[in-house]
Amino acid sequence: MSDPSWAIVRRAQAFVVEAPLLTPFRIATGQHTTLENVFFTIELANGIRGYGEAAVASHITGESVARTRDNLKKAARACEGEDISDHASFLKGFREAFTGNHAGLAALEMAVLDAWTRARGIPLWKLFGIRPAPLSSDITIVIGTLDEARDAAAAFFRQGFRVFKVKVGRDIDLDLQRVLAVSRVSPQARIIVDVNQAYDAAGTLRFLKALKAGGVLPLLLEQPVPRDDWDGLAAITHAVKGGVLVCADESVKSLADVRRAIRMKAVSAVNIKLMKSGILEAEAIARAARAAGLELMIGAMMESSLAITAAAHLAAGLGGFRFVDLDTTYFLKGPLSRSPYLDGKGCFDLADAGPGIGVVPADRA
Ligand SMILES: [Mg+2]
Numbered sequence: 001m002s003d004p005s006w007a008i009v010r011r012a013q014a015f016v017v018e019a020p021l022l023t024p025f026r027i028a029t030g031q032h033t034t035l036e037n038v039f040f041t042i043e044l045a046n047g048i049r050g051y052g053e054a055a056v057a058s059h060i061t062g063e064s065v066a067r068t069r070d071n072l073k074k075a076a077r078a079c080e081g082e083d084i085s086d087h088a089s090f091l092k093g094f095r096e097a098f099t100g101n102h103a104g105l106a107a108l109e110m111a112v113l114d115a116w117t118r119a120r121g122i123p124l125w126k127l128f129g130i131r132p133a134p135l136s137s138d139i140t141i142v143i144g145t146l147d148e149a150r151d152a153a154a155a156f157f158r159q160g161f162r163v164f165k166v167k168v169g170r171d172i173d174l175d176l177q178r179v180l181a182v183s184r185v186s187p188q189a190r191i192i193v194d195v196n197q198a199y200d201a202a203g204t205l206r207f208l209k210a211l212k213a214g215g216v217l218p219l220l221l222e223q224p225v226p227r228d229d230w231d232g233l234a235a236i237t238h239a240v241k242g243g244v245l246v247c248a249d250e251s252v253k254s255l256a257d258v259r260r261a262i263r264m265k266a267v268s269a270v271n272i273k274l275m276k277s278g279i280l281e282a283e284a285i286a287r288a289a290r291a292a293g294l295e296l297m298i299g300a301m302m303e304s305s306l307a308i309t310a311a312a313h314l315a316a317g318l319g320g321f322r323f324v325d326l327d328t329t330y331f332l333k334g335p336l337s338r339s340p341y342l343d344g345k346g347c348f349d350l351a352d353a354g355p356g357i358g359v360v361p362a363d364r365a
Contacts, residue, residue: 005046006048007045007083008044009079011080012042012043012077013041015039017039017361021302021332022331023142024142025302026143026144027143028168028196031143035302037055038054038056038068040110040111042084043115048118050112051306052307053110053303053304053306053307053310054103054106054307055304056103061276068103072107078094091112102253103275106277106278106307109278109279110306113127114356117357121355123356123358124353125353128317132313132350133321134347135312135326138165138192138346141165145174146174146181149166150185156330163191164185164189164192169199176207179191191216191218192219192222192323193220193221193222194222195225196250197225201229204225204236208221208244219245219323220297221247223247226250227250230260233264233267245268246267246268246269247269254285258270269295270289270294272297272298273299273311274314275300295323298312298323298324299325304332304361305337306359309341309342312341313357316350336362339358340358341353
């Protein structure tokens with residue numbers, strides 16, 4: 001560390017990794033049948049490496065794997081020979097190149113912060129706080145038949161999960177039956193409903209009324225209406241005040257978006273994802289939301305263990321995340337599904353975490 005050249009980037013590269021999923025991950029706007037993410041690695045002059053991952057969700061963000069790969073390849077060339085010791089200024093210099101490609105930006109930031117914290121011998125969460133909060137993830141029940149929802153919820157309950165995020169938005173009557181079926185898995189089951197923009201405000205309120213008649217009050221309702229329907233979000237939030245929390249996901253992708261949500265009192269919670277905004281802006285969004293009294297959720301696209309663990313470091317370090325939706329590795333097969341800090345029932349424990357993120361992409365170990 002005394003050698004000032006430690007922080008010079010010797011090499012950087014971007015590459016695409018594909019992996020099969022255990023089951024298709026279906027939501028209202030589309031589905032993932034495989035994981036196809038872009039990884040980014042940098043190697044410092046002292047031999048320390050950092051790893052980043054872009055989970056490209058084309059059906060949600062409109063980004064493509066090809067463009068993310070090209071942007072990261074360009075960034076790799078631009079990184080080489082540069083000094084990352086002032087990581088914040090270094091990363092700021094790349095923001096413009098990643099306009100409209102925040103998954104790519106997240107991968108670059110992740111690799112640089114991973115290398116920097118590895119070089120300093122500290123876990124990533126220490127960049128964000130003084131002690132890591134424990135995190136316990138929900139598990140997603142993807143769009144499918146009534147039987148599929150019931151069977152998946154029962155299996156995940158046996159595995160130890162107690163919070164279920166039910167994806168809805170293809171068929172409102174079936175949605176209702178599926179949510180009721182999941183809630184009947186156990187009296188301990190707690191329910192989050194994610195509509196992924198598929199309803200309108202009036203339909204959402206009818207849906208909540210029907211759930212109530214069935215004896216179910218979800219903890220949280222995520223993105224019930226299209227992302228630009230701020231008035232719809234605000235109307236729902238006002239109508240259910242004191243009941244279910246209304247959470248923005250697709251509506252809030254930036255600091256400007258969360259400020260708008262706060263100004264309009266449009267929601268009572270925000271889902272923060274590294275892939276929507278990059279890591280540093282995700283931190284800023286979380287701090288702004290928390291200061292305004294909004295509940296926080298940490299979420300994900302289709303990250304493998306590297307990026308999901310990076311998200312856990314951010315949430316654990318910042319603290320105050322009442323909702324944790326970091327469950328994508330349970331839909332993956334093989335080494336990409338394994339994080340050293342995550343158990344079989346969604347609990348991250350970073351209390352004894354080693355340097356950096358702590359995950360090396362399987363084929364680069
Ligand atoms: Mg969502």
